[in-house]
Amino acid sequence: MTAGDAGGAQVKSAVRTVELLEYFAGRPGMHSLATVQEAVGYPKSSLYMLLRTLVELGWVETDATGTRYGIGVRALLVGTSYIDGxxxxxxxxxxxxxxxxxxxxxxxxxxxxxxxxxxxxxxxxxxxxxxxxxxxxxxxxxxxxxxxxxxxxxxxxxxxxxxxxxxxxxxxxxxxxxxxxxxxxxxxxxxxxxxxxxxxxxxxxxxxxxxxxxxxxxxxxxxxxxxxxxxxxxxxxxxxxxxxxxxxxxxxxxxx
Structure with missing residues (x-):
């Protein structure tokens, strides 16, 4: 993989991350992996890995079963900082x-x-x-x-x-x-x-x-x-x- 290819992959990942956060921000509540995948169209395996990363970082939360996803508390902190500043x-x-x-x-x-x-x-x-x-x-x-x-x-x-x-x-x-x-x-x-x-x-x-x-x-x-x-x-x-x-x-x- 060339440096340009690596840079393109990183940008694609960033775009997908933002699109996921905007999806959850516009749809309150918890959503199944299948529902999210149908809406965003990403491959299920890469979507799952991205969701798990966002859960670990606090940007996305899961329910008690670990199978449904929603916006996390870190999104609130960023939004509040925008207003405060x-x-x-x-x-x-x-x-x-x-x-x-x-x-x-x-x-x-x-x-x-x-x-x-x-x-x-x-x-x-x-x-x-x-x-x-x-x-x-x-x-x-x-x-x-x-x-x-x-x-x-x-x-x-x-x-x-x-x-x-x-x-x-x-x-x-x-x-x-x-x-x-x-x-x-x-x-x-x-x-x-x-x-x-x-x-x-x-x-x-x-x-x-x-x-x-x-x-x-x-x-x-x-x-x-x-x-x-x-x-x-x-x-x-x-x-x-x-x-x-x-x-x-x-x-x-x-x-x-």
Whole structure:
């Protein structure tokens, strides 16, 4: 084997390792070897050896029988270190706290990753009836106010290059046609904020604004509120608070 061949083998192994971790990260719970093999398509013998190595290193865990596999605790440690070391998350904390106090609703900070948004920080609602959220959650950009706020900072052609013509539906309200979404993004640019009208979760409306410290934007902040609690006055309070939060975050992130 030449040095180039060895280097290629090492890269292939690294790619397979990352793909395995991403598989488990996107599918909570424990999975059999056969299920994993069917999904990733690796030879069963090499997949087994790779899984055993990852188990020994703590990146993958097994159940009591040793035949089912899931994401390990080391993945959590790496994810936490990303959040802890992110300058935007650190700079945004006071503004997120203030926004949560001003609206009394659930607040999110998220980042565009491919065609999805990943939640970097949350502030829980002060009300009993509130949406379920967690840091690290990943959702399609086209179905969220966070994603639409970020996508609105891209040109129409850039959105077409990023998203497929047909988009998956999360609810009956989700915009599934790319051209319809582009029309919606034009309205987002005009009014300065994005709205998720039960497009991700039935019964939940969200309002989002992009953070302009980078162009096009990669981060956004949103406020989520159950439709049952959303009055015209409360909606206006949320919009005003988001506008003020964007101004504060613009100052906080101006040097990043």
């Amino acid at each position: 992110d300058e935007v998350v650190a700079a945004a904390r006071p503004a997120l706290d203030r926004l949560a106090d001003d609206t009394t609703e659930t607040i999110h900070l998220a980042r565009l990753d491919g065609t999805s948004v990943v939640y970097l920080a949350t502030r829980q609602s002060q009300h009993y009836l509130r949406p379920f959220t967690r840091v690290g959650r990943r959702l399609p950009a086209h179905s969220t106010s966070l994603g639409k706020a970020i996508l609105a900072t891209y040109t129409d052609d850039e959105v077409r290059a990023l998203l497929p013509p047909e988009l998956p539906a999360l609810t009956e309200h989700t915009i599934t046609d790319r051209e319809r979404l582009i029309e919606e993004l034009r309205r987002v640019r005009e009014r300065g904020f994005a709205v998720d009208r039960e497009e991700n979760t039935v019964g939940l409306r969200c309002f989002g604004v992009a953070l302009p410290y980078r162009a096009p934007a990669r981060d956004a902040v949103s406020c989520s509120v159950p439709v049952a609690r959303l009055t015209s006055a409360h909606e206006q309070t949320i919009k005003d608070a988001l506008s003020e939060a964007r101004d504060r975050l613009t100052l906080a992130t101006r040097r990043l």
